[in-house]
Amino acid sequence: MASLPIVQYEEMIIETVENNSIVVIIGETGSGKSTQLSQMLHRRRHSKIAVTQPRRVAAVSVARRVAQELGVQLGEEVGYAIRFEDRTSRNTRIKYLTDGVLLRESLADPELNDYSVIILDEAHERSLNTDILMGLMKRLVKLRPSNLKVLITSATLDGDKVSKFFGECPVLNIPGKLYPVEVLYSKECPVNYLDTALRTALDIHIRQPEGDILIFMTGQDDIEKLVSKLEDEVRALDEGSCMDAVIFPLHGSLPPELQVRVFNPPPPNCRRIIVATNIAETSLTVDGVVYVIDSGYVKQRQYNPSSRMYSLDVVQISKVQANQRAGRAGRTRPGKCYRLYPSQLYHDEFLDVTVPEIQRSSLAGSVLYLKSLDLPDIDILKFDFLDSPSSESLQDALKQLYLIDAIDExxxxxxxxxxxxxxxxxxxxxxxxxxxxxxxxxxxxxxxxxxxxxxxxxxxxxxxxxxxxxxxxxxxxxxxxxxxxxxxxxxxxxxxxxxxxxxxxxxxxxxxxxxxxxxxxxxxxxxxxxxxxxxxxxxxxxxxxxxxxxxxxxxxxxxxxxxxxxxxxxxxxxxxxxxxxxxxxxxxxxxxxxxxxxxxxxxxxxxxxxxxxxxxxxxxxxxxxxxxxxxxxxxxxLNTLNVYKLSGGGMDLVEEESGISDLPKKNVEVSAAADDNESRIQAARERFLARKANK
DNA sequence: GAGCACTGC
Known part of the structure; x- marks a missing residue:
């Protein structure tokens, strides 16, 4: 614990928090921010600290560790709350919870008066709920200037952007504890990325020193194909020419008992090759990985408000995602990351950050939630998001809510x-x-x-x-x-x-x-x-x-x-x-x-x-x-639908005559950004399909 | 006559 980098920064962090309502803390993997920040603040204050996590397992495991470090029983001073399970008590001072649970709590108490400190952890993942919470926090610190502190913590979030959003609040950078990862690029885009991944993996296996290999693919289908090819090729290698290898698939629809196999230590003199979806990017951490092979793609679900249709598309990952994947090679010792795409593509075409979920989802539920908070003087179309969803998406949500009587005309x-x-x-x-x-x-x-x-x-x-x-x-x-x-x-x-x-x-x-x-x-x-x-x-x-x-x-x-x-x-x-x-x-x-x-x-x-x-x-x-x-x-x-009135007249919209006519595109800036994303995603997808068809 | 990235209240 003493070796965690964040510990040396305690004085500076505390001082900054004392003098500011909102502080952004950028701490890379291994900095100790998730376990240490709450404890530092706990040592200075007595009232309650909330720490949100995007995932249930994280909320539970981090709470457990903090309770252990403080030598208290879980559920007493340190506890957690996730859906279906509340392990907190009247004595709880540090509470880990999923961001969805905090949103539910704020429905009952919009000022969240129970807490004097709220820490939004892993904000860089930009989950729908985290984004809504960030908007709410911006309001809340104004409502409770004297008794609320908000910390936004993240691995790679664009600190300047968030700082600007929160009125130029201070940004603290805490170094992480990752080993260096050497990044190697392909000279050109692979004709067939499945075969290229196969050859790269075999090449590492034959030539490189020991250490497990983690390969990022897009889905179950490709994973199963690659696993079976790898098995064939490894079996065909001359016995004794190199060490053994065991190959594991890893994806969400795998039954839990097969998922946990990758956490068992490998047999001696045997290399593990794990072929995974982006589940291995954040949700599951496999120790022992020294080599990462990154296909550069991910499957992403997106919602199109103009057709009200979901699609599951293969899209190019963002730079943040690429770096997150590379980081998986440096957890236990220096590692290598093989990117199956040229560095020029990474620099010129990859988006800096992943399109936030709020710009890829149907917003009916979120808009209803915000409406029910009764925020004064709030026009939902002007709610202050870190990244706004398109106005089309918000109007779609309003129309849906109107038709099911959740909002009036x-x-x-x-x-x-x-x-x-x-x-x-x-x-x-x-x-x-x-x-x-x-x-x-x-x-x-x-x-x-x-x-x-x-x-x-x-x-x-x-x-x-x-x-x-x-x-x-x-x-x-x-x-x-x-x-x-x-x-x-x-x-x-x-x-x-x-x-x-x-x-x-x-x-x-x-x-x-x-x-x-x-x-x-x-x-x-x-x-x-x-x-x-x-x-x-x-x-x-x-x-x-x-x-x-x-x-x-x-x-x-x-x-x-x-x-x-x-x-x-x-x-x-x-x-x-x-x-x-x-x-x-x-x-x-x-x-x-x-x-x-x-x-x-x-x-x-x-x-x-x-x-x-x-x-x-x-x-x-x-x-x-x-x-x-x-x-x-x-x-x-449907035929009496009038979006102009629905949006409180706050939008410069042409009145619709019926529910079936097209809406004019307004709020150009936002739409343009969203369109830009969409067209880039589309282009990437076409490239991907072309390559796949090229087998 | 088709296809299943990942979370979460």
């Missing part, structure tokens, strides 16, 4: 909206719950919302045979053909009838992690609903053994209201759909859907969908059949 939050904001759900689902309560089907709607909160429950597991299996799985409920929401409900009901038997999940090819997560979410949601309801709600744990009416009418009606933004109408003579309202577009039923067609092979005339995904053809994923008479009032509302 003037953009003010409604009483329904206020309740919705309390629920940790996407607005479409929280609105469904509100409506389900009126229709007497809250028990079922809760289950649907919980099941949709985990996308992984139905995903096939790892084995190849399982992978080929189709949904709906033969011996699982089929949703009566009404769609995926109903199927998810029925699956959960069946699981409940087995008393949440883990074996039952495994027998039916369901992911245990996903199912237990759904159970936890359901419990949390029903607790919140009980709390915010005026009178006690009739929520049953579930209806054991009771047969439902086979058409689930009320539940589907409730879904229709919640998903007013996500309606589609089947085209006359075929099975294609057109989305209703905002810039209607042609979409297809995702082949994995449980929705079934009638005896003539036709799908239902109207459906609601959970999301649109371009892969790259546009599909609707997770569908529910609805009826035309439920849809009509929504269409009427």
């Amino acid at each position: 003037n953009g003010a939050i409604t009483s329904i909206g206020r309740k919705m904001a309390e629920l940790p759900l996407e607005p479409s689902l929280s609105r469904t719950l509100m409506e389900a309560n009126n229709y007497g089907c809250i028990t079922e709607a809760l289950t649907v919302a919980a099941m949709l909160s985990t996308e992984t429950a139905l995903l096939p597991g790892q084995s190849k045979t399982e992978k080929k299996r189709k949904r709906p799985l033969s011996n699982l409920p089929d949703g009566f053909g009404l769609g995926d929401h109903i199927q998810l409900l029925q699956i959960y009901e069946r699981w409940y009838q087995t008393d949440y038997d883990i074996g039952w999940c495994k027998d039916h090819g369901l992911q245990v992690r996903g199912m237990t997560f759904a159970r936890d979410v359901r419990k949390q949601l029903s607790q919140i609903l009980q709390k915010i309801a005026k009178e006690p709600l009739d929520i049953k744990t579930n209806r054991k053994g009771e047969e439902f009416r086979r058409d689930y009418r009320n539940l589907r009606k409730a879904l229709c209201v919640g998903y007013a933004n996500q309606l589609a109408e089947r085209k006359m003579h075929h099975n294609g759909y057109r989305t209703l309202g905002f810039r209607g577009q042609m979409v297809q039923v995702h082949p994995s859907s449980a929705l079934s067609s009638d005896e003539l092979g036709k799908f239902p005339d109207y459906v609601v969908y959970h999301e649109l995904i371009a892969t790259p053809r546009p599909f609707m994923r997770n569908l529910c059949s609805v009826e035309m008479k439920w849809v009509i009032p929504i269409i009427n509302k």
Whole structure:
């Protein structure tokens, strides 16, 4: 502990914090900022210190270490709070929490008076929640100038930019404890980056001294291909010509028991080669890595507000990401990083920083959250973000909220909206719950919302045979053909009838992690609903053994209201759909859907969908059949949509005549920046695809 | 007739 670089800076840090409300601290990996800053401030103050982390595991493990260093029991002076788990007490003085939990807390107490110090750690990751918190902190220090200190800490954040955002606050640089990493570039872009990664890895294995190799690839597919090629090639090497090698894949959909294999120490005289996604960039740290091979690409989910569609694209990484990857080689001794791209590409084309999540996500939930805070004099379109989302994205969010009654025609939050904001759900689902309560089907709607909160429950597991299996799985409920929401409900009901038997999940090819997560979410949601309801709600744990009416009418009606933004109408003579309202577009039923067609092979005339995904053809994923008479009032509302009023008149917008006309692009600066990102991403993607096709 | 980066309330 004494060797942590940050310790020598204690006096300077304390003095700066005493004299300033906000301080930015740049500390590279290994500086000790996550564990030491809170302790330093704790030694000077007695009231409560909050430290946010973007990830649950980090909040838990850092809290554990600090408790150990202070020699106290975890949950007493030092504790943590993550979703479903609060290990703090009245005595807690240092509290580690995920940034999402702090946002929830600020809903109950917008001034966060419980804390005298708030530390936003890992701010460089620019998670959606961290970005919102930064905006809120800027306001909060003005409201509480005498009794609040805010520290923004980060590994590589652009200190000047953040300092400027916070009114030229001081920036302290703390050196890290990384060993030097030599960076080697390719002369040119590889024709086939999978083969190039393979050759580079073999070359290191044969020629370089011991030390593990970490290879960054984009996804499961490429990882599996590369692992199998590496296995073949390593096996073909002459025995005794070099040391042994074991090869591990590492990605998020790998079952946990296979993920942890990379933390076991390798056998003697054996090199480990780990082929990973960006999960190894921040979430998992593998010790012993000396060589990093960086493909320069990452898979990134992005939301396009003009089509309301998500896509999962392979994009070029940013300079920050490239350096983060390189740093993985220098944790235990000096290392080397092989970049499979020329240095000129890195310097000229890579973005400096990753496009922040707030510019890549649908903002309906975040905007509703901000509205519910009742910040005075706040125009949501002018909220002070470190990097603003495009105005198009904010308007999209407002329109969505209006159509589901969360805000009124003037953009003010409604009483329904206020309740919705309390629920940790996407607005479409929280609105469904509100409506389900009126229709007497809250028990079922809760289950649907919980099941949709985990996308992984139905995903096939790892084995190849399982992978080929189709949904709906033969011996699982089929949703009566009404769609995926109903199927998810029925699956959960069946699981409940087995008393949440883990074996039952495994027998039916369901992911245990996903199912237990759904159970936890359901419990949390029903607790919140009980709390915010005026009178006690009739929520049953579930209806054991009771047969439902086979058409689930009320539940589907409730879904229709919640998903007013996500309606589609089947085209006359075929099975294609057109989305209703905002810039209607042609979409297809995702082949994995449980929705079934009638005896003539036709799908239902109207459906609601959970999301649109371009892969790259546009599909609707997770569908529910609805009826035309439920849809009509929504269409009427669509036609009276007026974005000018919704945004509080604060925007210089031309009035829209109906919900389906295009919006003029305003707020040019912001849009231009976002467009620039988009076109660069697009260009990078094309290059990538071209190279991949070139095999 | 398709495809699953990573987090999180």
